[in-house]
Amino acid sequence: MHTFEFGRPADAAAAIATAARAKTAQQGADVRFVAGGTTLVDLMKLNVETPGRLIDINRLPLDKIEATADGGLKIGATVRNSDLANNAVVQRDYSVLSQAILAGASAQLRNMATTAGNLLQRTRCMYFRDTAMACNKREPGSGCPAITGANRMLAVLGTSEQCIATNPSDMCVAMAALEATIHVQGAKGSRAIAFGEFHLLPGSTPERETVLEPGDLITHVTLPAPLAGSKQVYLKLRDRASYEFALASAAVVLTMKGETVTGARVALGGVGTKPWRSHEAETALVGQAADAATFRKAAEAALRDAKPQSENGFKIELAKRCLAYALKTAATA
Amino acid sequence: MRDDPPSSPSRREFLQTTAGTAAAAAIAGSVGGPVVATAGAGVTTADGPRIEGAVPITLRINGKDRKLRVDPRTTLLDCIRETVDLTGTKKGCDHGQCGACTVHVNGRRVNSCLSFAVMHEGEEITTIEGIGGPDSLHPMQAAFVACDGYQCGYCTSGQIMSAVALLKEPCGADDAAVKELMSGNICRCGAYLNIVSAIQQVRRKA
Structure with a gap:
């Protein structure tokens, strides 16, 4: 591991001022905030991340879960995943978020990992994690051996000629379906970013994964007021029953009147280069009868643009069945 | 282990001694020179080894404050095992995938391999040695x-x-x-x- 200076800022402003001196907030950043460490320390051991300075934000007052004035929820950046998943309000009003978090990682990792850290969780693509291999995300322009190599776990949605790495987060899939907003303080002040605009598609710049700039500190995430009477399901399919990343997952928030779907928010995990909100599936659901035919149509719509790689074509049908089953489960809950 | 006669070396002391002897023999054999005893064999002093860039920290482990000097890169796991010499906590994968390194921080279980020791100043750290011993099993x-x-x-x-x-x-x-x-x-x-x-x-x- 490369050497680094370690600091604990007195307040958010000091943390931001230090981080703002970095050249980038993306892959290869020379300054990194650290909270749980579950992604960053791992990648530093692999020399995939080599920051010269670490800013420990654990002591900043960003660890609260509070109600907002408009009936929603404010989740601090350093709220641990386990605290968020086990929060009574989250379990009651945003259960898809609780289900998603508890479907990810292990109890130990959930005790460490934070809300903001999970938003910035890095891909598990083995080429990204191995500095002996080429990787456009880690070393722009070096190539993507995954496209002709081991890509069984990688993405079928949102890929490019340069990168097919999967976003591994479960929490983010639920937040996409809940229409969360990410709040950032930076060198130029504060701003709010809609969840769907926070993560970037790889395109020709896979090293850029989010819209964050040097100095940007995620302070909290807000969730809008819960949809009255909504039915929420997170379904995750994987190679093991527990402690494994998704091959495909689906987060579903449904509202119904009788047997008709009146509102739907759908997001997919394990198949996209970013947490994958599917407006196409939502359009196919709203106003339709909540039956198997509708759910299958929605699943077909969600995966219409999917592009299989040499080893992961099975994910397309798997993701369709995953979404259809999640919708059926929600509708009959 | 508690059935051992009081004077017999523990398994770990035995391994440390024999490993040191084997290393010394290997060095002597490879360079053909005399073996010079150094402090290197006993780097786990209370102050920790002298390392360039080391920072002073105080960690509270199993109810006892430990004043240490650690390289910022030292994980909580390596600090517990190598600096403090509490070797009940094990290193398996060193990447948060196996759980062998699990300890408690402020009463909650964490993977000690995935955080740096310097991040835990003032926190209550508990290792397997802290929850019970051979004569007082948890x-x-x-x-x-x-x-x-x-x-x-x-x-x-x-x-x-x-x-x-x-x-x-x-x-x-x-x-x-x-x-x-x-x-x-x-x-x-x-x-x-x-x-x-x-x-x-x-x-x-x-």
């Missing part, structure tokens, strides 16, 4: 013995630290719930059934 340690919840024993301290933390976490009553919450602790010997039995035995008595 009920979970006793249950692992009674249920044969191990084979080679390498993952055991991590399993027990996870299991002790689980007792205070939201967890359903059935075996499936225990298995789910213990999934972050891998046992290559496959002692899972007996581990679950041990945990359920303690939960039933609680």
Whole structure:
């Protein structure tokens, strides 16, 4: 591991001022905030991340879960995943978020990992994690051996000629379906970013994964007021029953009147280069009868643009069945 | 271990001594020169080794404050094992995938391999040595013995630290719930059934 200076800022402003001196907030950043460490320390051991300075934000007052004035929820950046998943309000009003978090990682990792850290969780693509291999995300322009190599776990949605790495987060899939907003303080002040605009598609710049700039500190995430009477399901399919990343997952928030779907928010995990909100599936659901035919149509719509790689074509049908089953489960809950 | 005569070396002292001797023999053999004893064999002093760029920290481990000097890169796991010399906590994968390094920080279980020691100043750290010893077993340690919840024993301290933390976490009553919450602790010997039995035995008595 490369050497680094370690600091604990007195307040958010000091943390931001230090981080703002970095050249980038993306892959290869020379300054990194650290909270749980579950992604960053791992990648530093692999020399995939080599920051010269670490800013420990654990002591900043960003660890609260509070109600907002408009009936929603404010989740601090350093709220641990386990605290968020086990929060009574989250379990009651945003259960898809609780289900998603508890479907990810292990109890130990959930005790460490934070809300903001999970938003910035890095891909598990083995080429990204191995500095002996080429990787456009880690070393722009070096190539993507995954496209002709081991890509069984990688993405079928949102890929490019340069990168097919999967976003591994479960929490983010639920937040996409809940229409969360990410709040950032930076060198130029504060701003709010809609969840769907926070993560970037790889395109020709896979090293850029989010819209964050040097100095940007995620302070909290807000969730809008819960949809009255909504039915929420997170379904995750994987190679093991527990402690494994998704091959495909689906987060579903449904509202119904009788047997008709009146509102739907759908997001997919394990198949996209970013947490994958599917407006196409939502359009196919709203106003339709909540039956198997509708759910299958929605699943077909969600995966219409999917592009299989040499080893992961099975994910397309798997993701369709995953979404259809999640919708059926929600509708009959 | 408690049946050993008081004067006999512990297994670890034995391994440290023989490893040092083997290394010295290897050095002597390769360069053909005299073996010079250095302090290197005993780097685990209370002050820690003298390392360039080391920073002073105080860690509270098993109720005792330890003033240490550590390289900022030192993980909590390496600090516990190599600097403080509490070797009950094990290093398995060193990437948060196996759970062998599980300790408690402020009463909650974490993977000590995935955080830096400098991040834990002022926090209450508990290792396997802190929850019970050969003459005062924690009920979970006793249950692992009674249920044969191990084979080679390498993952055991991590399993027990996870299991002790689980007792205070939201967890359903059935075996499936225990298995789910213990999934972050891998046992290559496959002692899972007996581990679950041990945990359920303690939960039933609680």
